Amino acid sequence: MHKKYGVWPAIQHYGCVVDLLARAGRLRDAEEFIRKMPIEPDEVLWRTLIWGCKVHKDMNRAERLIKRLECQKLESNDCESFVLIGNVYASAGKWHDKARTRELMNKRGLVKPPGSSKIEIYGKIHEFIAGDSSHPEAEKIYSKLVEIEKKLREEGYQPKVSEVLLEIDDEEKAFQLSHHSEKLALAFGLIKTSPGSEIRIAKNLRSCEDCHAFMKVISKIYQRDIIMRDRILFHHFSNGDCSCRDYW
Ligand SMILES: [Zn+2]
Ligand SMILES: [Zn+2]
Incomplete structure:
Protein backbone atom coordinates (compact mmCIF):
# COMPACT_ATOMS: atom_id res chain seq x y z
CA MET A 1 0.00 0.00 0.00
CA ARG A 108 -19.29 -0.92 36.34
CA GLY A 109 -22.71 0.64 35.98
CA LEU A 110 -22.89 -0.24 32.28
CA VAL A 111 -26.30 -0.76 30.75
CA LYS A 112 -26.87 -2.30 27.36
CA PRO A 113 -29.05 0.10 25.39
CA PRO A 114 -32.42 -1.43 24.54
CA GLY A 115 -32.89 -2.69 20.99
CA SER A 116 -34.70 -0.11 18.92
CA SER A 117 -35.86 -0.26 15.31
CA LYS A 118 -37.20 2.46 13.10
CA ILE A 119 -39.34 2.20 10.03
CA GLU A 120 -40.60 4.97 7.79
CA ILE A 121 -44.19 4.70 6.62
CA TYR A 122 -45.57 7.39 4.32
CA GLY A 123 -43.07 9.97 5.48
CA LYS A 124 -43.50 9.28 9.19
CA ILE A 125 -40.88 7.50 11.29
CA HIS A 126 -42.15 4.90 13.74
CA GLU A 127 -39.81 3.62 16.41
CA PHE A 128 -40.15 0.35 18.30
CA ILE A 129 -38.33 -0.81 21.40
CA ALA A 130 -38.08 -4.54 22.23
CA GLY A 131 -41.28 -5.67 23.93
CA ASP A 132 -42.83 -2.26 23.27
CA SER A 133 -46.60 -1.86 23.47
CA SER A 134 -46.75 1.94 23.42
CA HIS A 135 -47.49 2.26 19.71
CA PRO A 136 -51.12 3.31 19.03
CA GLU A 137 -51.51 0.26 16.79
CA ALA A 138 -49.69 -2.12 19.12
CA GLU A 139 -52.60 -4.53 19.32
CA LYS A 140 -52.74 -4.93 15.54
CA ILE A 141 -48.98 -5.35 15.39
CA TYR A 142 -48.91 -8.12 17.99
CA SER A 143 -51.73 -10.02 16.34
CA LYS A 144 -49.93 -9.67 13.01
CA LEU A 145 -46.87 -11.21 14.65
CA VAL A 146 -48.93 -14.14 15.89
CA GLU A 147 -50.23 -14.64 12.35
CA ILE A 148 -46.72 -14.43 10.89
CA GLU A 149 -45.32 -16.91 13.39
CA LYS A 150 -48.08 -19.38 12.69
CA LYS A 151 -47.30 -19.15 9.01
CA LEU A 152 -43.57 -19.54 9.63
CA ARG A 153 -44.04 -22.61 11.81
CA GLU A 154 -46.16 -24.19 9.10
CA GLU A 155 -43.16 -23.68 6.82
CA GLY A 156 -41.00 -25.55 9.33
CA TYR A 157 -39.32 -22.52 10.87
CA GLN A 158 -37.98 -23.02 14.42
CA PRO A 159 -37.08 -20.01 16.60
CA LYS A 160 -33.38 -19.93 17.47
CA VAL A 161 -33.82 -19.86 21.20
CA SER A 162 -30.13 -20.08 22.04
CA GLU A 163 -30.02 -16.36 21.22
CA VAL A 164 -32.08 -15.39 24.23
CA LEU A 165 -29.68 -14.47 26.92
CA LEU A 166 -31.56 -15.79 29.91
CA GLU A 167 -32.00 -19.06 31.64
CA ILE A 168 -35.66 -19.47 30.98
CA ASP A 169 -37.63 -22.26 29.37
CA ASP A 170 -37.86 -22.54 25.60
CA GLU A 171 -41.43 -21.38 25.33
CA GLU A 172 -40.68 -18.19 27.24
CA LYS A 173 -37.55 -17.68 25.15
CA ALA A 174 -39.55 -18.00 21.95
CA PHE A 175 -41.99 -15.44 23.35
CA GLN A 176 -39.22 -12.94 24.13
CA LEU A 177 -37.58 -13.44 20.78
CA SER A 178 -40.79 -12.73 18.96
CA HIS A 179 -40.90 -9.25 20.46
CA HIS A 180 -37.51 -7.97 19.36
CA SER A 181 -37.81 -4.46 17.98
CA GLU A 182 -37.06 -5.30 14.34
CA LYS A 183 -39.84 -7.88 14.34
CA LEU A 184 -42.31 -5.31 15.64
CA ALA A 185 -41.18 -2.85 12.96
CA LEU A 186 -41.44 -5.53 10.30
CA ALA A 187 -44.95 -6.59 11.36
CA PHE A 188 -46.00 -2.94 11.23
CA GLY A 189 -44.43 -2.58 7.79
CA LEU A 190 -46.30 -5.63 6.52
CA ILE A 191 -49.59 -4.20 7.78
CA LYS A 192 -49.04 -0.72 6.39
CA THR A 193 -47.40 -1.20 3.01
CA SER A 194 -48.77 -2.73 -0.15
CA PRO A 195 -47.95 -6.33 -1.08
CA GLY A 196 -44.69 -6.68 -2.95
CA SER A 197 -43.25 -3.35 -1.83
CA GLU A 198 -39.89 -3.04 -0.16
CA ILE A 199 -39.54 -2.63 3.62
CA ARG A 200 -36.70 -0.62 5.15
CA ILE A 201 -35.74 -0.87 8.80
CA ALA A 202 -32.92 0.74 10.80
CA LYS A 203 -31.78 -0.89 14.03
CA ASN A 204 -29.43 0.49 16.67
CA LEU A 205 -27.76 -2.84 17.58
CA ARG A 206 -26.72 -6.00 15.83
CA SER A 207 -29.61 -8.32 15.11
CA CYS A 208 -29.78 -11.67 16.82
CA GLU A 209 -29.61 -14.88 14.80
CA ASP A 210 -33.29 -15.48 15.15
CA CYS A 211 -34.32 -12.07 13.83
CA HIS A 212 -31.94 -12.51 10.92
CA ALA A 213 -33.36 -15.93 10.06
CA PHE A 214 -36.88 -14.56 10.54
CA MET A 215 -36.28 -11.76 8.01
CA LYS A 216 -34.95 -14.25 5.49
CA VAL A 217 -37.99 -16.49 5.73
CA ILE A 218 -40.40 -13.55 5.58
CA SER A 219 -38.72 -12.21 2.45
CA LYS A 220 -39.54 -15.50 0.79
CA ILE A 221 -42.97 -16.32 2.18
CA TYR A 222 -44.35 -12.80 1.87
CA GLN A 223 -42.33 -12.03 -1.27
CA ARG A 224 -40.95 -8.80 0.15
CA ASP A 225 -37.50 -7.35 -0.13
CA ILE A 226 -36.39 -6.15 3.29
CA ILE A 227 -33.44 -3.84 3.76
CA MET A 228 -32.25 -3.64 7.32
CA ARG A 229 -29.39 -1.53 8.53
CA ASP A 230 -28.02 -2.69 11.85
CA ARG A 231 -25.19 -1.43 13.99
CA ILE A 232 -22.56 -2.89 11.66
CA LEU A 233 -23.90 -3.18 8.11
CA PHE A 234 -26.79 -3.31 5.66
CA HIS A 235 -28.70 -6.54 5.11
CA HIS A 236 -30.75 -7.01 1.98
CA PHE A 237 -33.15 -9.91 2.44
CA SER A 238 -34.67 -11.24 -0.74
CA ASN A 239 -36.36 -14.51 -1.61
CA GLY A 240 -35.09 -16.30 1.49
CA ASP A 241 -31.47 -15.10 1.43
CA CYS A 242 -29.48 -12.20 2.80
CA SER A 243 -26.81 -10.17 1.05
CA CYS A 244 -24.47 -10.70 4.02
CA ARG A 245 -24.53 -14.45 3.37
CA ASP A 246 -25.23 -15.03 7.04
CA TYR A 247 -22.11 -13.43 8.33
CA TRP A 248 -22.68 -10.28 10.30
ZN1 LIG B 1 -33.70 -10.64 17.67
ZN1 LIG C 1 -27.71 -10.45 6.72
Missing part, protein backbone atom coordinates in the same frame (compact mmCIF):
# COMPACT_ATOMS: atom_id res chain seq x y z
CA HIS A 2 2.71 2.39 0.91
CA LYS A 3 5.16 1.53 -1.86
CA LYS A 4 2.58 1.63 -4.61
CA TYR A 5 0.07 4.17 -3.42
CA GLY A 6 1.82 6.14 -0.73
CA VAL A 7 -0.78 5.16 1.88
CA TRP A 8 0.31 4.06 5.32
CA PRO A 9 -2.01 1.29 6.53
CA ALA A 10 -4.11 2.55 9.43
CA ILE A 11 -5.96 0.54 12.05
CA GLN A 12 -9.07 0.48 9.80
CA HIS A 13 -7.11 -1.23 7.01
CA TYR A 14 -5.87 -3.86 9.42
CA GLY A 15 -9.46 -4.22 10.59
CA CYS A 16 -10.59 -4.97 7.04
CA VAL A 17 -8.03 -7.77 6.69
CA VAL A 18 -9.04 -9.27 10.02
CA ASP A 19 -12.68 -9.11 8.97
CA LEU A 20 -11.94 -10.80 5.63
CA LEU A 21 -9.94 -13.59 7.23
CA ALA A 22 -12.53 -14.09 9.97
CA ARG A 23 -15.36 -14.23 7.43
CA ALA A 24 -13.47 -16.85 5.45
CA GLY A 25 -13.11 -18.90 8.64
CA ARG A 26 -9.34 -18.41 8.68
CA LEU A 27 -9.38 -17.63 12.37
CA ARG A 28 -5.86 -18.76 13.06
CA ASP A 29 -4.49 -16.55 10.29
CA ALA A 30 -6.57 -13.65 11.55
CA GLU A 31 -5.22 -14.06 15.06
CA GLU A 32 -1.66 -14.31 13.84
CA PHE A 33 -2.19 -11.25 11.68
CA ILE A 34 -3.34 -9.23 14.69
CA ARG A 35 -0.42 -10.38 16.79
CA LYS A 36 2.08 -9.47 14.09
CA MET A 37 0.70 -6.11 13.02
CA PRO A 38 3.10 -3.23 13.60
CA ILE A 39 0.59 -1.01 15.37
CA GLU A 40 -1.26 -1.72 18.60
CA PRO A 41 -4.52 -3.57 17.83
CA ASP A 42 -7.61 -1.99 19.33
CA GLU A 43 -10.65 -3.52 20.96
CA VAL A 44 -12.60 -3.45 17.69
CA LEU A 45 -10.10 -5.79 16.03
CA TRP A 46 -10.29 -8.33 18.83
CA ARG A 47 -14.07 -8.11 18.80
CA THR A 48 -14.12 -8.71 15.04
CA LEU A 49 -12.13 -11.88 15.55
CA ILE A 50 -14.18 -13.04 18.54
CA TRP A 51 -17.35 -12.55 16.52
CA GLY A 52 -15.75 -14.66 13.78
CA CYS A 53 -15.10 -17.41 16.36
CA LYS A 54 -18.76 -17.27 17.36
CA VAL A 55 -19.95 -17.56 13.76
CA HIS A 56 -17.53 -20.38 12.94
CA LYS A 57 -18.15 -22.00 16.33
CA ASP A 58 -14.55 -22.03 17.52
CA MET A 59 -15.35 -21.67 21.21
CA ASN A 60 -11.86 -22.54 22.45
CA ARG A 61 -10.32 -19.69 20.56
CA ALA A 62 -13.21 -17.38 21.46
CA GLU A 63 -12.78 -18.06 25.17
CA ARG A 64 -9.05 -17.62 25.07
CA LEU A 65 -9.43 -14.27 23.27
CA ILE A 66 -12.20 -13.19 25.60
CA LYS A 67 -9.99 -13.84 28.63
CA ARG A 68 -7.34 -11.70 27.03
CA LEU A 69 -9.81 -8.96 26.22
CA GLU A 70 -11.21 -9.14 29.73
CA CYS A 71 -7.79 -8.73 31.30
CA GLN A 72 -6.42 -6.07 29.04
CA LYS A 73 -9.09 -4.08 27.42
CA LEU A 74 -12.19 -3.99 29.50
CA GLU A 75 -11.10 -1.01 31.48
CA SER A 76 -13.05 1.27 29.17
CA ASN A 77 -16.66 2.06 29.85
CA ASP A 78 -17.70 0.68 26.51
CA CYS A 79 -20.37 -1.92 26.94
CA GLU A 80 -19.98 -3.36 23.46
CA SER A 81 -17.27 -5.82 24.42
CA PHE A 82 -19.34 -7.04 27.36
CA VAL A 83 -22.37 -7.48 25.14
CA LEU A 84 -20.32 -9.42 22.60
CA ILE A 85 -18.83 -11.66 25.27
CA GLY A 86 -22.27 -12.29 26.72
CA ASN A 87 -23.55 -13.22 23.28
CA VAL A 88 -20.70 -15.62 22.65
CA TYR A 89 -21.29 -17.40 25.97
CA ALA A 90 -25.03 -17.52 25.43
CA SER A 91 -24.67 -19.00 21.97
CA ALA A 92 -22.60 -21.80 23.50
CA GLY A 93 -25.12 -22.30 26.33
CA LYS A 94 -22.59 -21.16 28.95
CA TRP A 95 -25.09 -19.43 31.18
CA HIS A 96 -22.83 -19.22 34.19
CA ASP A 97 -20.20 -17.27 32.24
CA LYS A 98 -22.89 -15.19 30.65
CA ALA A 99 -24.21 -14.26 34.11
CA ARG A 100 -20.69 -13.43 35.28
CA THR A 101 -20.30 -11.01 32.35
CA ARG A 102 -23.63 -9.42 33.19
CA GLU A 103 -22.49 -8.99 36.80
CA LEU A 104 -19.27 -7.32 35.71
CA MET A 105 -21.30 -4.93 33.58
CA ASN A 106 -23.57 -4.12 36.50
CA LYS A 107 -20.61 -3.50 38.76
